[in-house]
Amino acid sequence: MSGERAILTPTPHLRIEGLSKRFGSVPAVDDLSLDIPRGDLLALLGPSGSGKTTTLRLLAGFETPDSGRILVDGEDVARLTPAVRRFGMVFQHYALFPHLDVGQNVGFGLESQGLPAAERSRRIADALAMVELAGLERRAVGALSGGQQQRVALARALAPAPRILLLDEPLSNLDPSLRERTRRELRALIERIGITTILVTHEQEEAFDLAAHVALLQRGRLEQVGTPEALYGSPRTPFVAGFIGRASPLTVRVMTHDARVARVVFPGDPGGAEVQWEIPQPEPLEGGPSVLYVRPEAVQLVEPDPTRLSGEVTLRRFLGAAALYTVRLANGESVEVLADPDAAQPGDRAGLLPVGGGSGLHLFGGEQGRSDDQAAGR
Numbered sequence: 001m002s003g004e005r006a007i008l009t010p011t012p013h014l015r016i017e018g019l020s021k022r023f024g025s026v027p028a029v030d031d032l033s034l035d036i037p038r039g040d041l042l043a044l045l046g047p048s049g050s051g052k053t054t055t056l057r058l059l060a061g062f063e064t065p066d067s068g069r070i071l072v073d074g075e076d077v078a079r080l081t082p083a084v085r086r087f088g089m090v091f092q093h094y095a096l097f098p099h100l101d102v103g104q105n106v107g108f109g110l111e112s113q114g115l116p117a118a119e120r121s122r123r124i125a126d127a128l129a130m131v132e133l134a135g136l137e138r139r140a141v142g143a144l145s146g147g148q149q150q151r152v153a154l155a156r157a158l159a160p161a162p163r164i165l166l167l168d169e170p171l172s173n174l175d176p177s178l179r180e181r182t183r184r185e186l187r188a189l190i191e192r193i194g195i196t197t198i199l200v201t202h203e204q205e206e207a208f209d210l211a212a213h214v215a216l217l218q219r220g221r222l223e224q225v226g227t228p229e230a231l232y233g234s235p236r237t238p239f240v241a242g243f244i245g246r247a248s249p250l251t252v253r254v255m256t257h258d259a260r261v262a263r264v265v266f267p268g269d270p271g272g273a274e275v276q277w278e279i280p281q282p283e284p285l286e287g288g289p290s291v292l293y294v295r296p297e298a299v300q301l302v303e304p305d306p307t308r309l310s311g312e313v314t315l316r317r318f319l320g321a322a323a324l325y326t327v328r329l330a331n332g333e334s335v336e337v338l339a340d341p342d343a344a345q346p347g348d349r350a351g352l353l354p355v356g357g358g359s360g361l362h363l364f365g366g367e368q369g370r371s372d373d374q375a376a377g378r
């Protein structure tokens, strides 16, 4: 999809406008436009190579865009040096100086500001208090845990009172068991400070846990931006439907489309035109073959029957409270279904019925359905 532009508020704090950056023939960031409200926490999410890091580096001023603008309160900073634009950045590996103590690390960004020593000490103490490391100025950086080092890096970014905070994969260095707690702490901290923050992550769970809004990128382009709920519940492209959460793409043919409902059949199913599903579909559909993305919770397993879409259970993954079943249809395509742990066994025949008013069924027509399907890695 081209030219996706999100106006989240009428007066954004940060506006990215038509931003592009190529490396040789690779368009790393391709005509990216995004509005970020003051105090918002926005995650840039996308697969490897989608342009997240390049976008962050363009924002920080480590790269110069080929075209486009980066407006902070209306002022274009895209070609200013990093120091002048006053963005704070936390690097993926923190980039702390091992030979300097915590206080010296936090004070590093203040050096160039020519502040009196007392003021500098006060700013360092304030920044450390913000990240709940008050009084640790003289501690050696190497004597801190990974989570504490991350907070020192955050304090260093915050000490010069930046206008915007940039976080590059902020939790990737931490033990997985620590990440969930640290995410909550980081989000609470950023919300308390109220600073406009952009973070880069390739993990959907991290984006959903940390951010108020998520911008999903693919090949340098913005696929969709919105709340996690909007991306999950109303994906605008097959790529979004396939990347956010789980969804099984199925080939369908649209028979009729009226009054916000499309009726689809499954061309490869022996039931033929007898099996018909109704899909909520407010947008007009392009003609041609269509792809239906099915969330695992959007269908239930029922008795097989010629009037129902049916297949063979090929896999059962026990998840605890539920199990995830893979059901292979007659045309070779598979659907994942979330159901009770004792609903079926591999080898069983099962019928499939939509539940919940079709809210987890997302239909994409014509060329869009086919081309983006590839990109979603299906």
Ligand code: ATP
Residues within 6 Å of the ligand: 023, 026, 027, 028, 029, 046, 047, 048, 049, 050, 051, 052, 053, 054, 055, 202
């Ligand atoms: P990852 O999750 O793997 O870090 P990403 O989404 O952050 O990926 P980028 O690092 O921004 O993606 O890369 C976007 C594209 O630009 C990729 O194709 C990458 O190979 C290319 N690229 C990035 N930096 C450079 C560079 N300095 N020189 C050449 N190509 C680059």
